[in-house]
Structure formats: C-alpha cells, structure tokens
Amino acid sequence: GAVVSQHPSWVICKSGTSVKIECRSLDFQATTMFWYRQFPKQSLMLMATSNEGSKATYEQGVEKDKFLINHASLTLSTLTVTSAHPEDSSFYICSARDLVSWREGRETQYFGPGTRLLVL
C-alpha cells in the first residue's frame, strides 16, 4: 500500500527555537497534504491543508505565521513550527491525498506515522 513518511519521528527542542517536520509520499503523488495535531487523549484536529505550488489553507485558530507550511513538490510538504513554546508540544501527523485516485473519483488519504514534539 501507499506509504507516507514523516521526519523526524520525535524531536525535543528548547523554547524559542524553530522545528521543521517533513512529510513525504513515498510511492505516489499527493495533490494535497493535510497537517493535523493531536494532544494527549484528544482527537486529531486539522491544522491546515496544503496544495502543491500554492499557499496553505489554515483552519480557524491556527496561526499561519507560527506554523509555516511549504508544499514544494507533489511528494513533499514541510511544517515549520517557528519560535516553539511548551504549549506547542504535541503529536503532529500529516496525511496525503493520492492524486491518481482523486482524479478517478476515489478519495484515498494515507497517514504518516506522526512526529512527537516536546518543547522544553
């Protein structure tokens, strides 16, 4: 099946630093990638939707200047948490929509393994 990878799988950083998380679709092209955040014992919450070559669409309450998203190719999207603070500590998950399936009218979304961020 299709695989989505995330790197790093976990990161610990000091408050005030920036952290970049990569999301890659390994064997398919992703027209759209989604970034989610999950706090302990809570549901996944969509942060933003990124389409290749265009600006990301952020959900209400998500600061676009704090969570920078770049989707430079059909296989790579990055999320940068700028000036991270302890309240940004969370589990960040990306998912990717398969371009071929989407064009065929089949909605297929594959999830990455997640990145656990701890800000001290």
Add this chain to the structure above:
Amino acid sequence: KNEVEQSPQNLTAQEGEFITINCSYSVGISALHWLQQHPGGGIVSLFMLSSGKKKHGRLIATINIQEKHSSLHITASHPRDSAVYICALRVVGATNKLIFGTGTLLAVQP
C-alpha cells in the same frame, strides 16, 4: 452535541471475541473513514465507506446513511488488534476536512 460520537470509549475483550465499535454522527457526510491508531501514534486507514458494507480480513465495516450510523466489527480478535479505533467523517461540502471521533481504546487480552 458533538458531530461524531463513538461508543464505547474503552473496550476490553478476550482473545477470540467478536468486537463491535459504533460511530454515530449528526451531519451530512460524503464518506466515513475508520482508522486504527497504534500506541506509537501511527495511523492506518482501515476503510472508507459511503454506503453498505466492506470487509477486509477479519475486519468488517458497515454504514447506514439514513440512520447516520456506522459500525466496525472485528471477528476472532487478537491481542495485536489492541489499538485506538477512530471514525472520521468527510462532511458534505467540506471536501478537505475530516472530523474525527475521540476514538475507542480496544485492549484484547490473551
């Protein structure tokens, strides 16, 4: 009221038991996903349903659009099925957004 509710929140079963997890929702949907999240956090998409029933191995998912209800069944459960099972809705008119349930934590004991 939440748009999507799962029951039970926690479920403990003995190996071999038949398991049912329920998902009820209150909005119009174009599709419903069942996802499995393992303790490490990684998520696997199990099913995407817009009507009827799907089966994959020991897993069966059904959906009743009129009743706004879906069930995930696991036959002959095994300890490796222990995970959080999440139902997620694709709301009509919101093609990008999935609304996630809070999940059902399943523990299958040997």
